[in-house]
Every structure is written in C-alpha cells, then in structure tokens.
Amino acid sequence: MEYGSIEREIHVDATLEVVYEVVSAPRHMAQWWSDEAEFExxxxxxxxxxxxxxxxxxxxxxxxxxxxxxxxxxxxxxxxTADEIADSLLVTFELVPSGSGTLIRLTETGFREMGWAEAKLAQEYGEHVTGWDFYLPRLGEYVTRLVSAP
Known part of the structure; x- marks a missing residue:
C-alpha cells in the first residue's frame, strides 16, 4: 500500500463562508471533530x-x-510539540462552490515523511483513514444542523 495521502470529499448544502467557519473556527471544530480546540x-x-x-x-x-x-x-x-522543522502531517480543507452548496476536499499528507517503521506507518495511516471516514460525515451533519437552526 502507498500510505502517501488520504483524500476525501463531501458535499454540503451551505455557502463557502459557513463551511470555512466550520473547518477553521475552534468553537465549531470542537462540535464535529475534537472535543476541545484552541487556536487562532x-x-x-x-x-x-x-x-x-x-x-x-x-x-x-x-x-x-x-x-x-x-x-x-x-x-x-x-x-x-509544534515545531517548524519536525516532521508532521498536513491537513488541508479545500472548499469549492458546487451547485447550491460547497464541496469539501480533505487531504492529509506526510505519512511517509514521518520516518515510521512500516508497521507503525500502516497502523497510523489506517487509524487516520478510519478517523476521517468517521469525522468527515460528522462535519457534514454539523453543517446541516447549523444552517437549519432558526
């Protein structure tokens, strides 16, 4: 297996602006992904x-x-610890207008660059695939609830 990157897409019926806020604001991220998020x-x-x-x-x-x-x-x-020169994984949310909503393109890269042994690489990659397959639909559900709220 390659283990190079994870790529997923999901369409949501919301504007780019709403979706951007949901993927980039800690108060929203904590509703669909992590339990807590703190960052600017x-x-x-x-x-x-x-x-x-x-x-x-x-x-x-x-x-x-x-x-x-x-x-x-x-x-x-x-x-x-966050470190500018340390190996790490890169998560990118690219938002594309699509019909009346937004296509979210999620990419996570950097697995091979982490320097993990093959078994550790396969384990980490598998856990991240499973994680995004769980959390990306939650992101879509959260956006739907958010735009449907009065």
Missing amino acids: ATPGAVGELAWGNREHVEAMTVVRADPPRLFAFRWSYPDG
Whole structure:
C-alpha cells in the first residue's frame, strides 16, 4: 500500500463562508471533530486539539488560512510539540462552490515523511483513514444542523 495521502470529499448544502467557519473556527471544530480546540485561524498560529478528558492532546500549527476557500494545518508532531522543522502531517480543507452548496476536499499528507517503521506507518495511516471516514460525515451533519437552526 502507498500510505502517501488520504483524500476525501463531501458535499454540503451551505455557502463557502459557513463551511470555512466550520473547518477553521475552534468553537465549531470542537462540535464535529475534537472535543476541545484552541487556536487562532491565522498562518503561524500554534494551538492544540484534545479528545476525551484531555487523554489525547495534539499540538497543531495553522499553515494557510485563505477565507473562504482553504484552511490547512500541521499536526501529529513526533514529541507532541509544534515545531517548524519536525516532521508532521498536513491537513488541508479545500472548499469549492458546487451547485447550491460547497464541496469539501480533505487531504492529509506526510505519512511517509514521518520516518515510521512500516508497521507503525500502516497502523497510523489506517487509524487516520478510519478517523476521517468517521469525522468527515460528522462535519457534514454539523453543517446541516447549523444552517437549519432558526
């Protein structure tokens, strides 16, 4: 298997602006992905994502913030600390107008560059595939609830 990148797409019936806010604002991200999110959506900003009762905490660094079309960040640093020169995974949300809504293109890259042994690479890649297959539909459901709310 390649283990190079994960690519997923989902269409949502919401504007680019709404979807951008949902993928780039901590208060929204914590509703569909992590349990907690703390960061500023500006390039170079460092923050963190946490799951459970902070049992799993990941540092993250915003790489690109081009409202309302693209939001990208790095995470999964080897020692858990955001570091400009450390290997990490890059998550990119590209937002494309599509009919009356938005096509969300998610890409996660950098698995091979992490320097993991083959077994660890396969495990991490598999866990991230499973994760995005679970969380991306939740993102779509959250956007639907958000735009349907009075």
